[in-house]
Amino acid sequence: xxxxxxxxxxxxxxxxxxxxxxxxxxxxxxxxxxxxxxxxxxxxxxxxxxxxxxxxxxxxxxxxxxxxxxxxxxxxxxxxxxxxxxxxxxxxxxxxxxxxxxxxxxxxxxxxxxxxxxxxxxxxxxxxxxxxxxxxxxxxxxxxxxxxxxxxxxxxxxxxxxxxxxxxxxxxxxxxxxxxxxxxxxxxxxxxxxxxxxxxxxxxxxxxxxxxxxxxxxxxxxxxxxxxxxxxxxxxxxxxxxxxxxxxxxxxxxxxxxxxxxxxxxxxxxxxxxxxxxxxxxxxxxxxxxxxxxxxxxxxxxxxxxxxxxxxxxxxxxxxxxxxxxxxxxxxxxxxxxxxxxxxxxxxxxxxxxxxxxxxxxxxxxxxxxxxxxxxxxxxxxxxxxxxxxxxxxxxxxxxxxxx
Amino acid sequence: xxxxxxxxxxxxxxxxxxxxxxxxxxxxxxxxxxxxxxxxxxxxxxxxxxxxxxxxxxxxxxxxxxxxxxxxxxxxxxxxxxxxxxxxxxxxxxxxxxxxxxxxxxxxxxxxxxxxxxxxxxxxxxxxxxxxxxxxxxxxxxxxxxxxxxxxxxxxxxxxxxxxxxxxxxxxxxxxxxxxxxxxxxxxxxxxxxxxxxxxxxxxxxxxxxxxxxxxxxxxxxxxxxxxxxxxxxxxxxxxxxxxxxxxxxxxxxxxxxxxxxxxxxxxxxxxxxxxxxxxxxxxxxxxxxxxxxxxxxxxxxxxxxxxxxxxxxxxxxxxxxxxxxxxxxxxxxxxxxxxxxxxxxxxxxxxxxxxxxxxxxxxxxxxxxxxxxxxxxxxxxxxxxxxxxxxxxxxxxxxxxxxxxxxxxxxxxx
Numbered sequence: 001x002x003x004x005x006x007x008x009x010x011x012x013x014x015x016x017x018x019x020x021x022x023x024x025x026x027x028x029x030x031x032x033x034x035x036x037x038x039x040x041x042x043x044x045x046x047x048x049x050x051x052x053x054x055x056x057x058x059x060x061x062x063x064x065x066x067x068x069x070x071x072x073x074x075x076x077x078x079x080x081x082x083x084x085x086x087x088x089x090x091x092x093x094x095x096x097x098x099x100x101x102x103x104x105x106x107x108x109x110x111x112x113x114x115x116x117x118x119x120x121x122x123x124x125x126x127x128x129x130x131x132x133x134x135x136x137x138x139x140x141x142x143x144x145x146x147x148x149x150x151x152x153x154x155x156x157x158x159x160x161x162x163x164x165x166x167x168x169x170x171x172x173x174x175x176x177x178x179x180x181x182x183x184x185x186x187x188x189x190x191x192x193x194x195x196x197x198x199x200x201x202x203x204x205x206x207x208x209x210x211x212x213x214x215x216x217x218x219x220x221x222x223x224x225x226x227x228x229x230x231x232x233x234x235x236x237x238x239x240x241x242x243x244x245x246x247x248x249x250x251x252x253x254x255x256x257x258x259x260x261x262x263x264x265x266x267x268x269x270x271x272x273x274x275x276x277x278x279x280x281x282x283x284x285x286x287x288x289x290x291x292x293x294x295x296x297x298x299x300x301x302x303x304x305x306x307x308x309x310x311x312x313x314x315x316x317x318x319x320x321x322x323x324x325x326x327x328x329x330x331x332x333x334x335x336x337x338x339x340x341x342x343x344x345x346x347x348x349x350x351x352x353x354x355x356x357x358x359x360x361x362x363x364x365x366x367x368x369x370x371x372x373x374x375x376x377x378x379x380x381x382x383x384x385x386x387x388x389x390x391x392x393x394x395x396x397x398x399x400x401x402x403x404x
Numbered sequence: 405x406x407x408x409x410x411x412x413x414x415x416x417x418x419x420x421x422x423x424x425x426x427x428x429x430x431x432x433x434x435x436x437x438x439x440x441x442x443x444x445x446x447x448x449x450x451x452x453x454x455x456x457x458x459x460x461x462x463x464x465x466x467x468x469x470x471x472x473x474x475x476x477x478x479x480x481x482x483x484x485x486x487x488x489x490x491x492x493x494x495x496x497x498x499x500x501x502x503x504x505x506x507x508x509x510x511x512x513x514x515x516x517x518x519x520x521x522x523x524x525x526x527x528x529x530x531x532x533x534x535x536x537x538x539x540x541x542x543x544x545x546x547x548x549x550x551x552x553x554x555x556x557x558x559x560x561x562x563x564x565x566x567x568x569x570x571x572x573x574x575x576x577x578x579x580x581x582x583x584x585x586x587x588x589x590x591x592x593x594x595x596x597x598x599x600x601x602x603x604x605x606x607x608x609x610x611x612x613x614x615x616x617x618x619x620x621x622x623x624x625x626x627x628x629x630x631x632x633x634x635x636x637x638x639x640x641x642x643x644x645x646x647x648x649x650x651x652x653x654x655x656x657x658x659x660x661x662x663x664x665x666x667x668x669x670x671x672x673x674x675x676x677x678x679x680x681x682x683x684x685x686x687x688x689x690x691x692x693x694x695x696x697x698x699x700x701x702x703x704x705x706x707x708x709x710x711x712x713x714x715x716x717x718x719x720x721x722x723x724x725x726x727x728x729x730x731x732x733x734x735x736x737x738x739x740x741x742x743x744x745x746x747x748x749x750x751x752x753x754x755x756x757x758x759x760x761x762x763x764x765x766x767x768x769x770x771x772x773x774x775x776x777x778x779x780x781x782x783x784x785x786x787x788x789x790x791x792x793x794x795x796x797x798x799x800x801x802x803x804x805x806x807x808x809x810x811x812x813x814x815x816x817x818x819x
Contacts, residue, residue: 005593018616026585048661052696063624067617114779133777136750141727146645147734150655155646156738157571158560164646165653165736166634168570168614169559175614179581184776186588187409187433191781193595200779207753210742211772212425212577214469220739221770222455222465227739232548232568236451240548242566251566253552314543321549323558323567325628326619329612337538340609341620353623358609359586360535363601364593
């Protein structure tokens with residue numbers, strides 16, 4: 001068992017929000033050294049998400065930031081100053097991987113884009129992530145994940161057919177694109193290992209989303225059909241439902257993929273009369289009477305707890321699940337088995353939980369997470385310790401206000 | 405010579421729908437992804453909608469869309485001869501990608517350990533509902549249940565109705581990407597260790613991260629999540645994020661901190677030009693604006709003004725202005741409008757792949773191309789989705805089978 005796939009790898013991260021920091025966690029969790037460049041003048045959007053004047057602990061009190069930035073170090077640098085950019089350049093040339101999520105053109109203006117760095121470090125891997133990519137007429141159009149999800153087409157596909165679109169919870173391009181970024185940095189590192197050459201990766205969050213939704217664009221291209229919203233239902237399976245369970249806002253899923261599943265469900269329910277209707281023996285019959293089938297099932301589920309329903313149906317070979325709230329996840333025995341949540345102590349926030357990814361390697365131990373950094377917490381340690389800056393230079397930069 | 409990053413990497417792809425995307429991604433990177441189907445074909449081939457509207461296993465659009473970049477063979481793994489052929493293929497492979505339930509591979513005698521006895525460098529990646537071990541590892545879950553058990557379903561939808569999902573399987577998209585990450589990381593590790601390993605991806609667990617840490621935050625905040633429909637709850641207020649316009653919907657938000665404020669100012673300026681900015685917007689001091697401090701009546705007043713303005717404009721008009729004036733407002737695209745995007749066209753995002761066996765329908769389908777632009781190497785589907793058993797002859801020949809033997813296996817129903 002090796003101790004981290006990327007032990008010794010140096011990653012520099014510039015930019016805030018969710019998508020960039022989630023992507024570098026993959027490397028941090030495999031023991032890469034990840035250094036974030038942050039600004040005191042213009043703190044990361046996540047550090048301010050719930051900020052109000054007088055928030056104790058200020059920008060270090062953001063739980064949102066702390067949860068997404070475990071295992072990283074923070075250097076404070078004012079990139080609006082030439083001296084700040086010069087330090088950032090030295091950090092970039094120190095790194096093996098630079099991950100940035102500024103608006104397109106920002107890094108070039110600062111002399112920190114890949115062509116400017118690759119002359120000195122031809123083996124540098126750099127990933128630029130933004131809404132629309134680094135090229136094209138709308139590249140400067142800026143946005144958050146909520147816009148990415150809408151532009152890529154997820155919102156249109158998520159909602160009730162008789163109502164407005166709502167979109168999947170959590171701005172889905174903010175969770176798809178970091179996974180894509182981790183993949184593309186991984187393949188760039190493989191390429192580098194074999195050829196000695198680095199690479200620039202230009203990642204568009206919208207394109208990642210559209211890539212996933214290939215069936216929607218393909219169906220339109222082939223047949224001129226625009227797929228629409230279906231609530232919780234599927235065009236291919238019935239029941240494919242979210243049903244009420246006992247309690248306030250408690251729900252369960254029940255899915256029959258085929259007729260055999262339906263027979264198992266019937267048996268699990270004690271073979272009630274209504275379900276013996278031969279019309280319901282086929283998927284097409286159940287799809288045609290989905291309202292009726294769901295209402296009958298709801299009469300049964302409404303009396304029972306989500307856990308009892310799921311246990312009982314799963315024991316009978318039927319797909320069913322607890323519609324978990326965020327609290328339930330902390331009591332989920334399967335997630336506990338995989339040690340999904342880890343607890344750590346933060347000097348401002350106190351003890352809190354962080355999450356791990358969804359991969360377990362049989363031959364690589366994942367790292368016990370260290371808490372997220374305070375803003376600028378590691379400036380001296382990184383500049384003097386890792387970069388080899390002299391104490392005199394460090395103090396001079398600090399006195400000029402560059403290190404904030 | 406193919407210089408793509410994963411050129412020379414052979415992937416034996418046994419995966420069902422949860423793993424379709426992973427194989428696609430690896431194929432785009434140049435891996436030789438060999439999709440292994442049962443002799444009658446993968447069931448998704450027979451899922452509507454069909455290209456041209458007529459049921460045909462070579463024209464299922466769900467199949468075609470998610471299986472580009474792969475070659476295809478048939479093999480009946482439930483038979484001993486099929487299993488032997490699979491083991492022979494494994495000797496020339498780098499990766500086995502599978503989905504299904506834990507134990508599915510062991511049940512047919514091809515668990516990771518067995519395979520690595522043949523090929524110690526083999527990486528075996530499984531996408532299972534809940535992971536390969538643990539108290540619920542034998543539970544079933546497809547997209548809907550993975551979303552539910554991962555905590556992402558309950559906060560999706562309207563407060564007065566049950567939770568809902570994206571109509572296409574978001575859990576499979578997350579899992580496909582995660583599996584590709586795991587495989588590439590394991591390939592990187594193998595460069596150092598010389599060994600393969602098992603890569604265990606849980607469909608449930610991939611759906612926690614899309615909650616963007618709110619699940620972890622519960623331990624501190626006690627916030628269990630709630631559906632807010634087309635917007636967000638901020639304190640006691642509902643802040644709308646999806647707005648009706650003249651011909652559809654757009655997204656726009658009041659939140660977003662310092663990065664949002666220039667967009668709000670620019671939108672209000674545009675509304676003022678049209679004499680549609682009431683004092684609650686035109687007289688606001690944006691320097692001190694903080695969406696966390698808005699009262700319910702302030703939110704309502706501002707929202708009514710934005711809603712009234714958006715309803716006078718089309719999605720295209722609003723988006724054109726958003727690009728020009730940097731409004732941070734976006735169209736809620738459907739497949740038609742995303743296909744018309746000038747931005748994607750300028751980046752040559754979509755590529756056309758030829759389907760000669762569907763020449764009667766034009767023989768060409770447009771697919772998403774590269775998932776990113778690279779400064780070196782290429783990244784794009786070089787292959788259309790395979791026909792059933794299209795590459796049987798080529799691939800079985802590689803492991804030493806002659807034409808007569810392949811024909812006999814076909815007769816016996818093994819391939």
